[in-house]
Amino acid sequence: MSERITEYTKRYGPDPKTNPQLKVILEHAKKSGMSGTSMENAIKRGQGLSMSGKPLETVLIEGMFEGVSFIVECLSDNKLRTLQDVRLIMRGAGAKQSSTLFQFTRHPFMHLTGPEDATPEAQLASLEDPTLLLPVDRVTLLPGETSTWEVKVEHSDPPLQIVEEMQEALPEGWSVTKTGLKYYPTTFSSMEDDSEAGENYRNLMAKLEENGDVFEIHTNLRWSDYEAPQHELVLSD
Structure with a gap:
């Protein structure tokens, strides 16, 4: 909410x-x-303000852990405090600060919510109507979800324009529930889910997420048991 x-x-x-x-x-x-x-x-x-009313600024901290690259995106009214706090968490977990931004590309994204009473297959079918003219290339069901889909926006059009076009084009029962900018990895690193490194990685991410300044964490990790999305619609090549 x-x-x-x-x-x-x-x-x-x-x-x-x-x-x-x-x-x-x-x-x-x-x-x-x-x-x-x-x-x-x-x-x-x-509005870009903190709870105290001070302006927020974006702070990016790049890091590596057991070969996995990540970017910690923060919104802070005190950059120095945020840098110190996040670096302390990283050091305590065995992660190191390292340049990783070049391994990601930044794109607008949207989350769409389909009719909850419809199966993922039925939701996907409702988007395949060529008369809808959806202004995106690919729609993918988020892992563990049954009605929330992610759209990576490849177009150069302004993000707000794409959102407005999407809202107009979506069939009944669909809505745009989230928009933003996201760092998508260009290469991936693998890690065993049940390994000690995997457990330590999850602990690191949990501690970072507990920090009130952390807004989003972007990572290039694909667990070793990763499977390609089963529900995905490619609208253009």
């Missing part, structure tokens, strides 16, 4: 009077018991 408040604030502004999407989600949040302070903080985050 908090992510959606932040997202709608980013896209359409912080005033519910002129942002009907934000107004609706705030009403839902209030009914579900979300506190006014939490809603206010989510709106501030969407």
